[in-house]
Amino acid sequence: MKETMIIAGFGGQGVLSMGKILAYSAIMQDFEVTWMPSYGPEMRGGTANVTVIVSDKKISSPIANLYDTVIVLNQQSMDKFESKVRPGGVLIYDTNGIINPPTRTDIEIYTIDAAEECARMGQAKMFNTMILGGYLKVKPIVKLENVMAGLKKSLPERAWRFLPQNEAAILHGAEIIKRRQVTTTVFPPPMWLGLVE
Amino acid sequence: MAEKDVRLMKGNEVIAYAAVHCGCDGYFGYPITPQSEVMETLMELRPWESTGMVVLQAESEIASINMVYGGAATGKKIMTSSSSPGVSLMSEGLSYIAACELPCLVVNCQRGGPGLGTIQPSQGDYLQACKGGGHGDYHLIVLAPSSVQEMYDFVGLSFDLAFKHRNPVMLLADGAIGQMMEKVVFSEQQPRLTDEQVAEQQKAWAATGKGQRANSNVVTSLYLNPEQLEMLNNRLQEKYSRIKAEETRYEEFMCDDAEYVLVAFGSSARICSAVVEQAREEGIKLGLLRPITLWPFPAKPLQDMAERGVKGFMSVEMNAGQMVEDVRMAVEGKAAVEHYGRTGGVIFTPDEVLEALKNNLIK
Numbered sequence: 001m002k003e004t005m006i007i008a009g010f011g012g013q014g015v016l017s018m019g020k021i022l023a024y025s026a027i028m029q030d031f032e033v034t035w036m037p038s039y040g041p042e043m044r045g046g047t048a049n050v051t052v053i054v055s056d057k058k059i060s061s062p063i064a065n066l067y068d069t070v071i072v073l074n075q076q077s078m079d080k081f082e083s084k085v086r087p088g089g090v091l092i093y094d095t096n097g098i099i100n101p102p103t104r105t106d107i108e109i110y111t112i113d114a115a116e117e118c119a120r121m122g123q124a125k126m127f128n129t130m131i132l133g134g135y136l137k138v139k140p141i142v143k144l145e146n147v148m149a150g151l152k153k154s155l156p157e158r159a160w161r162f163l164p165q166n167e168a169a170i171l172h173g174a175e176i177i178k179r180r181q182v183t184t185t186v187f188p189p190p191m192w193l194g195l196v197e
Numbered sequence: 198m199a200e201k202d203v204r205l206m207k208g209n210e211v212i213a214y215a216a217v218h219c220g221c222d223g224y225f226g227y228p229i230t231p232q233s234e235v236m237e238t239l240m241e242l243r244p245w246e247s248t249g250m251v252v253l254q255a256e257s258e259i260a261s262i263n264m265v266y267g268g269a270a271t272g273k274k275i276m277t278s279s280s281s282p283g284v285s286l287m288s289e290g291l292s293y294i295a296a297c298e299l300p301c302l303v304v305n306c307q308r309g310g311p312g313l314g315t316i317q318p319s320q321g322d323y324l325q326a327c328k329g330g331g332h333g334d335y336h337l338i339v340l341a342p343s344s345v346q347e348m349y350d351f352v353g354l355s356f357d358l359a360f361k362h363r364n365p366v367m368l369l370a371d372g373a374i375g376q377m378m379e380k381v382v383f384s385e386q387q388p389r390l391t392d393e394q395v396a397e398q399q400k401a402w403a404a405t406g407k408g409q410r411a412n413s414n415v416v417t418s419l420y421l422n423p424e425q426l427e428m429l430n431n432r433l434q435e436k437y438s439r440i441k442a443e444e445t446r447y448e449e450f451m452c453d454d455a456e457y458v459l460v461a462f463g464s465s466a467r468i469c470s471a472v473v474e475q476a477r478e479e480g481i482k483l484g485l486l487r488p489i490t491l492w493p494f495p496a497k498p499l500q501d502m503a504e505r506g507v508k509g510f511m512s513v514e515m516n517a518g519q520m521v522e523d524v525r526m527a528v529e530g531k532a533a534v535e536h537y538g539r540t541g542g543v544i545f546t547p548d549e550v551l552e553a554l555k556n557n558l559i560k
Contacts, residue, residue, distance in 0.1 A: 020205075020378070027203050027380060035205070035378035039231060039316070061471035062377055062464070065548040153205075 001031075001056045003141050004064045008049035008081050009073025014128030017154065019050035021132060025142040025150030026054040034062040047076050054141060069139060071131060075099055090138055092177070094131065109180040110138055117176060118169075125162075126169035133173025144170070204383070208348040209375040212278060212304055212368075213238035215352035216250070220387040221302075222273035223251040225264035227283060230316040231372035232306035235278040248389050258283040262290030262303075269299035269365075270416040272395045272403030274356050278304035280372070281322050282313055284330070291365060292331025296418035296429070298402070298436075300359030302352065303337075304368045306375040309542035317542025318372030320463060323519035326369050327492040334430055336437050338366045338444065339491040341462040345379035353384065362440055363402065369491060371515065373464040373544060440493055447495035448487045451477065455484030457558060458502055460524050461513040462488050464544070469513050471547040472554070481559070491520070496527035509533035509558040513550055516540060533558060 009015045016037050023035040036051040053059050066086035072078045072093040085091050087106045096115035112134040118127045151166055212235045216224060226236045236254060244250035255261035261277045268275035284305045294301060309319040326339045338358050342348045348370060355366040396405040407413050420426035451473050452458060461469040466487040476483035488495050509532050512521035521536040528534050537553040539545045
């Protein structure tokens with residue numbers, strides 16, 4: 001088993017933390033893992049991404065050519081990473097703020113309205129774990145109990161009281177993620193092409 | 198569910214843990230991205246309350262290397278860490294420390310240069326680390342870790358080598374290894390040596406107070422008599438020959454039947470091991486030689502490979518071509534030697550390296 005993924009969005013959305021939770025979860029299940037952040041000037045409002053590789057063997061390169069899964073949380077990241085999904089791979093995105101949806105037809109595309117759902121529930125901080133829940137529904141590489149153990153490991157003790165809410169968010173994320181319908185290429189009506197009066 | 202004792206940490210963080218665990222006596226540093234987590238983690242660990250290790254933020258890199266100089270002169274286990282521009286500021290001090298034959302550890306978590314450059318990873322300080330930086334005929338022992346575990350393990354190893362040869366050691370990492378998180382296994386806590394143990398073990402040279410000894414130990418790099426300074430230089434050169442003979446370290450990956458060999462260190466070596474796997478799938482007989490010590494450089498295995506009939510070598514570095522000079526010297530024109538690199542903080546992908554190999558070497 002080897003899963004190479006990138007999570008990309010705005011700083012402040014919990015992108016790096018989400019990768020960290022997944023990395024810890026994978027370790028709980030005795031997998032090898034690398035967590036490689038974009039670091040530096042990225043801060044709240046800027047772009048941030050993290051590459052996480054989970055494998056049952058020693059991981060050679062922490063840098064990937066293409067990704068098995070790309071999770072995109074803003075338009076800039078969509079523009080940058082849609083082309084980096086390997087053919088047959090998975091692209092997951094939150095529809096909030098996406099003006100130009102992905103157009104590739106050789107990959108599986110999933111949408112999750114986590115931003116909207118978190119706003120409705122008044123739980124903005126559960127955004128990243130909700131996305132994580134959606135991802136794990138599509139790619140159940142780690143068991144929920146290991147995710148919860150990983151979450152606990154990645155959080156400081158003072159934040160452990162939020163564990164139940166995060167578990168609920170993970171479960172809810174798994175419910176609301178949707179496979180985008182495969183759109184067969186639709187030719188425009190002939191009159192648009194000026195072929196028919 | 199019972200929690201397993203596993204740790205997932207950044208390379209920079211484990212440097213701090215390793216320092217405490219190996220019984221380091223003092224850390225003096227000044228923050229700079231991408232290595233700031235070293236001192237940050239040390240401050241969180243508060244080792245002055247457990248092992249008694251001193252952790253001090255100096256007012257500059259120049260101050261921190263001179264604090265290292267002073268601390269090391271007393272025979273203690275002393276270290277600092279910085280990133281490229283900060284290490285440039287330390288170069289004068291490193292030359293003095295090497296001249297005085299003092300053991301210490303300097304971690305360089307390299308970033309893109311020249312100048313203030315960028316905070317993204319680079320390997321642009323290879324020549325500075327291996328061929329000088331400071332003035333005069335001196336060498337640092339330079340180790341290049343390529344995983345978070347090695348970042349941890351090489352701290353203790355660096356101190357062992359530093360004290361064995363009474364020579365400063367540089368751990369040459371980069372922003373990628375420093376910022377990346379991987380699994381790490383810790384070693385047992387080593388006790389710090391007591392003042393009495395240090396005075397006894399380093400009595401031949403350390404400035405620990407004369408006590409009952411017949412002679413005072415003087416730590417200096419100033420020799421106004423040319424013959425005396427030449428004697429020091431001769432002694433240093435003998436020591437460097439000994440280090441070359443005893444401490445050269447490297448790792449080979451799929452080199453036995455290789456027709457082409459990549460040479461890469463640190464995070465580049467990790468990427469190159471994936472390149473080897475990819476190339477083998479395509480039927481290209483590719484191997485990887487990873488120098489673990491950059492100085493002394495593992496010239497012999499490369500020489501042997503060239504004589505055995507390896508057709509070509511490609512030195513893959515995150516710089517404009519630095520280690521490639523050492524590869525060329527080792528190969529002595531017996532096989533083609535090319536370089537592939539990216540600069541400015543850009544990290545290459547395995548695909549890019551494989552394509553460069555095909556375009557530049559295999560043809």
